[in-house]
Amino acid sequence: MPRTPTALALAALLALPAASAHVHGLALLDVALDGGRLQLDLEATAHDLVGFERAPRDEAEKARLEAARRALLDHARLWQFNVAAGCVAEAPVLEVPGTPEGGPAKAHAHGHGHEHGDGQAQEKTHGDWRVRYRFQCRNPEALRAIDTGLFAAFPAIESVRVQLIDASGARAASLGPAQPRLVLRP
Numbered sequence: 001m002p003r004t005p006t007a008l009a010l011a012a013l014l015a016l017p018a019a020s021a022h023v024h025g026l027a028l029l030d031v032a033l034d035g036g037r038l039q040l041d042l043e044a045t046a047h048d049l050v051g052f053e054r055a056p057r058d059e060a061e062k063a064r065l066e067a068a069r070r071a072l073l074d075h076a077r078l079w080q081f082n083v084a085a086g087c088v089a090e091a092p093v094l095e096v097p098g099t100p101e102g103g104p105a106k107a108h109a110h111g112h113g114h115e116h117g118d119g120q121a122q123e124k125t126h127g128d129w130r131v132r133y134r135f136q137c138r139n140p141e142a143l144r145a146i147d148t149g150l151f152a153a154f155p156a157i158e159s160v161r162v163q164l165i166d167a168s169g170a171r172a173a174s175l176g177p178a179q180p181r182l183v184l185r186p
């Protein structure tokens with residue numbers, strides 16, 4: 001099958017390094033819709049997901065880590081589509097820094113409340129969790145919007161910066177607790 005312009009644009013987009021800025025309260029979401037394939041790549045800080053960015057110190061913190069993990073893997077709670085689009089989920093893939101899924105722990109020597117947003121080079125992986133969600137939609141033309149339960153599940157996330165790419169090109173959007181709907185097509 002020949003590669004479509006969308007597939008090429010998508011490949012170019014995925015080849016770019018993640019625009020990871022590590023800003024507390026801000027999550028990043030890449031949305032790619034190519035035919036019936038929908039991929040959502042979410043990146044959020046551990047601060048926003050569990051409330052700390054280091055190894056858990058006690059059972060309560062371990063439990064918070066587990067709860068965040070479970071909530072992130074609960075794609076049906078986090079992402080809702082028009083039923084008519086017939087989107088079926090594959091198992092999400094979660095990367096947590098400092099765990100077997102996320103590779104070796106990165107040393108993280110600085111405290112918080114400073115330098116976030118501009119320390120990209122040295123702090124690239126620190127504290128950021130990544131999740132990839134994939135769906136196969138039987139009727140992608142019926143897919144008009146994506147509603148997210150992210151803000152309800154993780155109240156520390158104040159906004160989500162979205163990069164969207166689909167058949168009509170690439171565009172940016174912003175979501176927040178008052179605007180949890182990503183409109184794909186009016």
Ligand SMILES: [Zn+2]
Nearest residue numbers: 047053112127
């Ligand atoms: Zn942080």
